[in-house]
Amino acid sequence: MKILVAIKRVVDYNVRVQVKPDGSGVATDGVKMSINPFDEIAIEEALRIKEQGKADEVVVVTIGNSDSQQQLRTAMAMGADRAVLVETDSAVQPLQAAQVLLKIIEEEQPGLVITGKQAIDDDNNQTPQMLATLWNRPQATFASQVEFTGDNKLNVTREVDAGLETIQVELPAVVSTDLRLNEPRFVKLPDIMKAKRKPLETKVLADVAPDLQGQMIEVLSHEAPQPRSKGVMVESVDELINILKDKGLVG
Amino acid sequence: MPHIFNRRDLTFQLYEVLNLEKLCNNSLYRDHHTDDFEQLIDLVERMAEELFQPHAAKVDANEPTFKEGQVEIIPEVKKALDAFIESGLPAASFSYSEGGMQLPYAVTQAMAFIFAAANVSTSAYPLLSLGVANLLSACGSDEQKQKFLKPLIEGRYFGTMCLSETQAGSSLADIKTQAVPQSDGSYLITGNKMWISGGEHNLSENIIHMVLAKIPGGDAGVKGISLFIVPKFMVDDAGSLGARNDVVLAGLNHKMGYRGTVNTVLNFGENEGAVGYLVGEAGKGLSYMFHMMNEARIAVGLGATALAYTGYLHALDYATDRKQGRPLNQKDPSSPMVPIIEHTDVKRMLIQQKSYAEGGLALGLYCAQLVDQQRIAISEGQMKAAKAHELLLDILTPIAKSWPSEYGLKANEQAIQVHGGYGYTRDYPVERFYRDNRLNHIHEGTKGIQGLDLLGRKVTQFEGQSTQLLIQAIQATLAEVKDPALQPMAADLASHLQLIIATTQGMQAQIPNKGIDAYLANASLYLDAFGHVVVAWMWLQQAHTAVTAMSEAVNDTDRQFYQGKIKTCQYFFRYELPNIKPALELLAEMDTTCMDFDLGLF
Ligand SMILES: Cc1cc2nc3c(=O)[nH]c(=O)nc-3n(C[C@H](O)[C@H](O)[C@H](O)COP(=O)(O)OP(=O)(O)OC[C@H]3O[C@@H](n4cnc5c(N)ncnc54)[C@H](O)[C@@H]3O)c2cc1C
Numbered sequence: 001m002k003i004l005v006a007i008k009r010v011v012d013y014n015v016r017v018q019v020k021p022d023g024s025g026v027a028t029d030g031v032k033m034s035i036n037p038f039d040e041i042a043i044e045e046a047l048r049i050k051e052q053g054k055a056d057e058v059v060v061v062t063i064g065n066s067d068s069q070q071q072l073r074t075a076m077a078m079g080a081d082r083a084v085l086v087e088t089d090s091a092v093q094p095l096q097a098a099q100v101l102l103k104i105i106e107e108e109q110p111g112l113v114i115t116g117k118q119a120i121d122d123d124n125n126q127t128p129q130m131l132a133t134l135w136n137r138p139q140a141t142f143a144s145q146v147e148f149t150g151d152n153k154l155n156v157t158r159e160v161d162a163g164l165e166t167i168q169v170e171l172p173a174v175v176s177t178d179l180r181l182n183e184p185r186f187v188k189l190p191d192i193m194k195a196k197r198k199p200l201e202t203k204v205l206a207d208v209a210p211d212l213q214g215q216m217i218e219v220l221s222h223e224a225p226q227p228r229s230k231g232v233m234v235e236s237v238d239e240l241i242n243i244l245k246d247k248g249l250v251g
Numbered sequence: 252m253p254h255i256f257n258r259r260d261l262t263f264q265l266y267e268v269l270n271l272e273k274l275c276n277n278s279l280y281r282d283h284h285t286d287d288f289e290q291l292i293d294l295v296e297r298m299a300e301e302l303f304q305p306h307a308a309k310v311d312a313n314e315p316t317f318k319e320g321q322v323e324i325i326p327e328v329k330k331a332l333d334a335f336i337e338s339g340l341p342a343a344s345f346s347y348s349e350g351g352m353q354l355p356y357a358v359t360q361a362m363a364f365i366f367a368a369a370n371v372s373t374s375a376y377p378l379l380s381l382g383v384a385n386l387l388s389a390c391g392s393d394e395q396k397q398k399f400l401k402p403l404i405e406g407r408y409f410g411t412m413c414l415s416e417t418q419a420g421s422s423l424a425d426i427k428t429q430a431v432p433q434s435d436g437s438y439l440i441t442g443n444k445m446w447i448s449g450g451e452h453n454l455s456e457n458i459i460h461m462v463l464a465k466i467p468g469g470d471a472g473v474k475g476i477s478l479f480i481v482p483k484f485m486v487d488d489a490g491s492l493g494a495r496n497d498v499v500l501a502g503l504n505h506k507m508g509y510r511g512t513v514n515t516v517l518n519f520g521e522n523e524g525a526v527g528y529l530v531g532e533a534g535k536g537l538s539y540m541f542h543m544m545n546e547a548r549i550a551v552g553l554g555a556t557a558l559a560y561t562g563y564l565h566a567l568d569y570a571t572d573r574k575q576g577r578p579l580n581q582k583d584p585s586s587p588m589v590p591i592i593e594h595t596d597v598k599r600m601l602i603q604q605k606s607y608a609e610g611g612l613a614l615g616l617y618c619a620q621l622v623d624q625q626r627i628a629i630s631e632g633q634m635k636a637a638k639a640h641e642l643l644l645d646i647l648t649p650i651a652k653s654w655p656s657e658y659g660l661k662a663n664e665q666a667i668q669v670h671g672g673y674g675y676t677r678d679y680p681v682e683r684f685y686r687d688n689r690l691n692h693i694h695e696g697t698k699g700i701q702g703l704d705l706l707g708r709k710v711t712q713f714e715g716q717s718t719q720l721l722i723q724a725i726q727a728t729l730a731e732v733k734d735p736a737l738q739p740m741a742a743d744l745a746s747h748l749q750l751i752i753a754t755t756q757g758m759q760a761q762i763p764n765k766g767i768d769a770y771l772a773n774a775s776l777y778l779d780a781f782g783h784v785v786v787a788w789m790w791l792q793q794a795h796t797a798v799t800a801m802s803e804a805v806n807d808t809d810r811q812f813y814q815g816k817i818k819t820c821q822y823f824f825r826y827e828l829p830n831i832k833p834a835l836e837l838l839a840e841m842d843t844t845c846m847d848f849d850l851g852l853f
Contacts, residue, residue: 189339
């Protein structure tokens with residue numbers, strides 16, 4: 001079985017992001033970029049499944065500019081066998097990303113697709129769901145545990161508001177990862193070197209998916225969140241209620 | 252936030268100031284690309300944050316203990332080191348033929364810098380072992396390399412350097428440990444070694460002690476010293492571990508800092524005699540050690556810088572958060588207090604730390620990159636160029652070791668000061684950094700010894716060739732600096748350089764009259780002053796790079812970063828560099844106040 005892992009290059013989670021002065025987006029020039037942390041978990045899960053002998057190839061794919069090769073190389077240094085870059089200079093949104101990934105799925109015919117549950121740049125949490133819908137295959141999102149049942153099915157434990165829920169999906173399927181699924185490995189130095197020799201195929205987005213459907217969401221402007229104003233300590237419940245009333249928050 | 256180091260600054264120093272990508276243009280490093288370096292640094296950064304830094308305070312509070320002849324170390328240390336080894340990091344700088352990754356020395360030093368900033372005690376084990384591996388790689392026989400170097404590079408064995416004895420620290424000529432030749436070509440070693448870092452533990456399969464000892468009947472003094480490999484466990488030809496060698500842990504030293512790095516007193520050959528193997532030729536032990544000295548001393552200096560750096564980042568963070576007092580012109584007591592970073596005195600302490608930490612990093616990486624230039628020249632058969640790099644390194648290494656040890660410690664002192672009373676408690680890491688950093692003036696040659704090395708040997712060696720090469724290198728930078736804003740600093744550097752050269756020449760001229768004792772009487776002051784000139788040069792280089800890059804900076808963060816470099820350079824030239832003048836006056840006069848101070852007067 002082949003596993004396809006979709007990853008995204010994002011501003012590193014340690015970086016304090018800054019909005020560009022003209023409000024057109026978040027500054028990324030000269031900023032440290034990394035694999036989206038949820039996607040790193042997705043790669044790790046795919047590698048573990050392969051190491052258990054349940055898959056024989058792990059392919060990583062990303063949609064992005066040529067700098068995204070760095071993240072694909074890192075994924076291959078972790079252990080992925082090969083990589084596909086669907087190159088585009090403009091940012092894609094979930095619906096477009098799902099359509100592009102579907103094309104790659106049609107080409108690669110994976111038995112399982114794993115993605116992060118969301119990318120920490122836009123926090124959309126939509127691509128895996130849209131992808132499963134377009135592909136017309138089952139989805140298991142927010143996975144914290146993945147188990148093969150032997151009859152071409154997966155038992156997936158999901159992190160939901162009420163706690164944990166276990167569902168069964170038939171393969172091929174889309175799984176999106178949550179934080180507790182695993183702890184991604186450290187890459188090994190020799191594997192960094194080996195990864196340079198692993199195949200990385202670049203395709204142009206317009207060739208892969210010439211007829212993208214659906215509207216793009218138009219972003220009007222970006223703004224940094226207002227700093228949270230300082231709270232006040234109240235002495236009593238009555239005082240609290242009065243304040244809430246003053247602010248019109250309770251009747 | 253971990254506050255271990257500043258990735259933006261490291262990137263600046265490696266690629267913008269040193270243009271490290273150029274190293275990949277030659278045969279030695281042509282398999283590499285800056286992307287590999289960045290991936291390596293990604294890995295190191297994550298490992299330092301997740302596995303090294305989190306137990307740094309714990310291992311300081313719970314130092315290794317001695318129980319029934321064994322050393323117990325908290326398990327977090329082994330967990331971190333196992334990950335380090337599994338990732339193949341010990342092999343980073345070794346050649347392909349030795350099973351290494353042949354990465355540039357500058358990159359592996361950047362890696363060591365990050366680990367030291369995260370947790371200096373835990374990272375000391377593998378870094379010390381790398382020193383041992385370097386020594387074996389340079390001086391060991393093929394058989395010794397097969398048996399001992401390979402597992403060191405694989406990280407299965409750790410190593411120690413056993414030079415010091417109780418009665419012989421700075422004065423290694425006076426060691427007493429003996430090595431008696433045996434009929435099978437090996438030696439039996441007997442003697443006691445003091446201060447041995449990593450001398451006993453269960454962190455690795457085996458420990459390889461590199462021991463200095465004297466063969467009976469040999470020369471007195473340093474020419475009678477030979478170097479021996481003494482394994483903790485015997486190793487057979489197939490590489491399997493055998494019986495325990497006669498190396499016994501006699502006790503532990505309880506230190507001020509570096510507490511996680513177990514420091515031992517070792518008895519060799521108390522019972523049947525410890526088996527040792529001669530490295531290279533008899534009588535050359537100390538010269539083999541000195542062969543590795545340049546690299547070892549650069550590494551010590553970078554360690555001192557690492558502690559200064561992390562201390563600075565912690566102080567910066569604290570000063571941004573801690574609110575105390577009001578602006579001087581704010582008379583309203585009900586107005587909010589301001590973060591202490593807004594008080595000029597606090598700002599000054601932070602800039603001072605920044606200038607020491609980033610200046611020290613520039614110096615360490617510059618020297619590391621010279622090691623690479625030297626290696627490249629050797630690999631291309633350009634022996635003249637290789638020699639020139641070596642001569643330049645020779646004069647820079649006492650400075651690369653001592654300057655960060657002196658000023659890095661001062662930076663740590665200021666980091667404590669910025670924290671006020673909190674800095675004086677163990678709730679904050681800055682007092683630990685200070686304690687850790689205090690070692691760096693003591694080991695690998697004390698400050699006094701470094702001063703003697705610089706003034707007594709390096710500035711005059713080979714008819715002053717090392718000095719000439721340094722002058723040329725500084726002048727090359729001066730010739731490049733065209734920006735009007737930097738001109739006053741360039742002129743200042745030129746005049747201070749001139750001053751120190753004139754002082755040195757003047758002192759040499761007085762030797763026939765006043766004697767060599769008087770010439771060397773203030774060598775430590777000379778070392779500090781010379782160091783300040785070299786670091787001023789490092790700052791000018793950084794400012795020059797920043798000015799050039801500024802015009803192409805794409806965002807405010809970058810512009811501020813470069814501006815910070817230029818302003819810190821200005822600080823260094825206004826507040827620091829002029830301070831060397833009084834010392835240079837004493838030196839120029841060959842002042843003998845201390846030398847002539849009669850012992851009875853104390
Ligand atoms: C934490 C720690 C770890 C260490 N690890 C190791 C290790 O792994 N292996 C190892 O072999 N050693 C190790 N050492 C030993 C270290 O290298 C010695 O402590 C150092 O060389 C100084 O020797 P000493 O302590 O005997 O001091 P001394 O040599 O007695 O020096 C005392 C003072 O006298 C000064 N002095 C001595 N001689 C002269 C002179 N000729 N001219 C001017 N001034 C002089 C020194 O500068 C110093 O200020 C370690 C030490 C420490 C504290």
